[in-house]
Amino acid sequence: MPTAPARPSRARRVWGETWRILAALGIGFVGIAFIAWETDTGQRTVTDAQAALDLLVGVLGLPLLLLRRRAPLTVALLLGAASTVSILVSGAQMVALVSLSTHRRWWKISLALVVGVAAAGVYERLHPLVDPGASDWLVNLIASTFGFALLVWIGAYIGLRREHLVSLQERAETAEREQASRVAQAQTAERTRIAREMHDVLAHRISLVAMHAGALAYRTDLPPDKVAETAGVVRDNAHAALTELREVLGVLRDPLAGDAPPEPPQPSLADLADLFAEARANGADVRVEGPVDDLGARAAGLGEAVSRHAYRIVQEGLTNARKHAPWAPVAVSVVGAPGEGLTIVVRNPVRSVGPLPEAPAPPPSGLGLVGLTERVELVGGRLSYGTTADPAARDGRGAAFVLEAWLPWAA
Structure with missing residues (x-):
């Protein structure tokens, strides 16, 4: 399973919760306005006590949305049960169902769907139409089932999209780490090669310098011309060591600088x-x-x-x-x-x-x-x-x- 995305900033989290609560409140007001219109036109019977309870349960149900990430199933079931007496809480119920569906735990989604459809049927019984048709209950059942199924599809799509984005982010991070690892390996290999060449070149020259310098140190009876000849060998090999060291280290210079000499061919x-x-x-x-x-x-x-x-x-x-x-x-x-x-x-x-x-x-x-x-x-x-x-x-x-x-x- 893909890992969770990086935690957003505090301001982004606050805005995310705010607009969801406002959207749930807006949907609830649309529903309660429709019920109020039916009541005013005499199509539905709603008492004042039922209307007050509807508003109270709707207002109390909105804060539950803040807990939907910690307990998505519990919040969806509570809001679904609350919709039996409140149409205002239906917006919060929809948001909770979408949030639950993003996890795609189908037994939890099925349980929330059953509670939601049953709550819609109970609401119709508690707030009946004045002149219901013979098939109104079936139409309401199909409509509520279809509406809830649409919300589940939206939530599942959002969950899939989130996981896809996380997967793309992980792939990019993995590719970046692999690239950094390849660069580090190449740098290590190049440093090892340079160190090996430095050892081979300098050890050859310095051993010559040490051998002839030892002759000067231990042979105090050498004639002046022999001393001068040995000192010349020491000098020439010391200069050669410095020159070869500079050539070997030349590969470490920035090739974009334009003044780095090309690496000389290696002996064979x-x-x-x-x-x-x-x-x-x-x-x-x-x-x-x-x-x-x-x-x-x-x-x-x-x-x-x-x-x-x-x-x-x-x-x-x-x-x-x-x-x-x-x-x-x-x-x-x-x-x-x-x-x-x-x-x-x-x-x-x-x-x-x-x-x-x-x-x-x-x-x-x-x-x-x-x-x-x-x-x-x-x-x-x-x-x-x-x-x-x-x-x-x-x-x-x-x-x-x-x-x-x-x-x-x-x-």
């Missing part, structure tokens, strides 16, 4: 060679296993999303190795074929090896591997990571951190 497998060259130029020992130079060209059917995720997986693997094992060699393997899938493996020793002593561990963000897991699951792939024995360790007791992902590659 075709950019892996540049990623490895940049890592090596910054001092990382990246060892690529298998041919990856032509992988971007061969992966044309891999799909833009999968190719972009593959690039981010390799980038995150290099970033983690740089954060937790700086200067250690990193082995990267990217192999695959259509129909078999794309397998990515990034392996690095757990401990740092190189020019730095054991440095304090960087604060973990906890977002990198979680973001990679979400990326892989979105395209139907698999991701695993953890510590295992390092096959490159000479004593056989070294440990390596292995990041492995499988991405689907349709035939």
